[in-house]
Amino acid sequence: MSLRLLQVLTSDGDRFVAASTAGVKARRVKGATSVYGLANEAIAAGTTLSKLLDTKGFEEEIDLADALDQKRVLAPVDHTDSGRVFLTGTGLTHLGSADARDRMHAKAHAADASDSMKMFRMGLEGGKPADGKPGVQPEWFYKGDGRSIVGPESPLLSPDFAADAGEEPELAGIYVIAADGTPFRLGFTLANEFSDHVTERTNYLYLAHSKLRCAAIGPELLVGELPADIRGTARITRAGQTVWEKPFLTGEANMSHYVRNLEHHHFKYDLFRRPGDLHVHFFGTATLSFADGIQARDGDVFEIQAQPFQLPLRNPLKTVASPRSGVRIL
Numbered sequence: 001m002s003l004r005l006l007q008v009l010t011s012d013g014d015r016f017v018a019a020s021t022a023g024v025k026a027r028r029v030k031g032a033t034s035v036y037g038l039a040n041e042a043i044a045a046g047t048t049l050s051k052l053l054d055t056k057g058f059e060e061e062i063d064l065a066d067a068l069d070q071k072r073v074l075a076p077v078d079h080t081d082s083g084r085v086f087l088t089g090t091g092l093t094h095l096g097s098a099d100a101r102d103r104m105h106a107k108a109h110a111a112d113a114s115d116s117m118k119m120f121r122m123g124l125e126g127g128k129p130a131d132g133k134p135g136v137q138p139e140w141f142y143k144g145d146g147r148s149i150v151g152p153e154s155p156l157l158s159p160d161f162a163a164d165a166g167e168e169p170e171l172a173g174i175y176v177i178a179a180d181g182t183p184f185r186l187g188f189t190l191a192n193e194f195s196d197h198v199t200e201r202t203n204y205l206y207l208a209h210s211k212l213r214c215a216a217i218g219p220e221l222l223v224g225e226l227p228a229d230i231r232g233t234a235r236i237t238r239a240g241q242t243v244w245e246k247p248f249l250t251g252e253a254n255m256s257h258y259v260r261n262l263e264h265h266h267f268k269y270d271l272f273r274r275p276g277d278l279h280v281h282f283f284g285t286a287t288l289s290f291a292d293g294i295q296a297r298d299g300d301v302f303e304i305q306a307q308p309f310q311l312p313l314r315n316p317l318k319t320v321a322s323p324r325s326g327v328r329i330l
Contacts, residue, residue, distance in 0.1 A: 003222075003223040005018070005019055005038075005049070006018045009074065015034070016032065020064065020310070024064040024065040027059065036078065049223050086145065086277065087144045088282070090141075092120045095256055120256065124256045127257030128257060135257065138257055138265060148214045148215060149280065150217075154216070165196065165213075166288060170191050172217055173279075179276075191282055193284075226251060229253040231306065232249075233247055236296060302315050302316075
């Protein structure tokens with residue numbers, strides 16, 4: 001059975017960790033208030049999260065669907081110091097993922113294949129080396145720190161200077177760096193790697209700007225290995241009506257890279273192996289409403305569902321004012 005961990009609030013606002021292996025029923029983990037804390041405890045004890053939970057034991061049963069409806073489910077992982085969290089990602093990693101991206105950039109590369117298509121082909125040819133060695137490196141980007149994480153049911157905030165606010169339904173891997181610099185993968189979570197596709201389409205060199213947005217993760221952290229074939233649905237609802245819906249595929253059977261290859265090319269940098277840091281790394285998608293001509297509006301709700309996750313990731317869109325003060329000279 002798939003082990004899933006969640007961070008939840010009581011009706012009084014106290015935090016706890018819940019664990020579930022089936023359905024939307026879960027049990028409260030004794031003495032646990034943080035998945036990050038459990039991860040470090042497991043690393044120090046030389047054990048796994050699953051075995052650690054068995055030793056800690058469980059308390060009362062929790063109805064996760066009810067907790068989610070009451071907005072008491074938090075992001076499945078966080079850190080007390082948001083500056084110790086890295087949000088990063090890799091793109092053009094899924095079979096078919098070049099199509100939507102190539103359509104965005106085709107006009108600028110009418111005489112030749114776009115850079116997106118070239119990068120995608122490199123992944124097809126070298127993203128899954130059979131000998132276990134590192135393959136070709138993927139596209140890579142930085143999204144922000146812990147302040148950029150949005151939990152389930154919370155608004156995805158889009159700055160008022162943004163040209164677009166679009167979903168990217170995918171998975172993210174969650175990692176903690178041990179005292180000796182070793183990255184430990186805790187598991188995987190549903191994610192909305194929210195981006196500004198109009199800005200990106202203007203010029204591919206604006207990709208870095210387009211990614212500097214918040215991102216939603218959760219509600220559940222899937223512990224252990226990732227199923228090879230994951231099939232989900234992404235949708236946008238407006239005033240309770242569905243305005244766009246499309247299936248999305250992920251898992252290595254639907255990817256041009258092995259997960260281990262994406263991990264290698266992130267953690268090969270000593271910068272990303274500082275003890276105590278938390279990493280949320282997005283693995284990419286082949287599905288975008290923007291590619292179908294959809295432009296989200298304030299109040300629209302993005303929803304992502306996929307088995308073996310039992311709960312959906314839902315977030316409304318909200319535009320917010322950006323800072324107005326300029327740089328001052330000392």
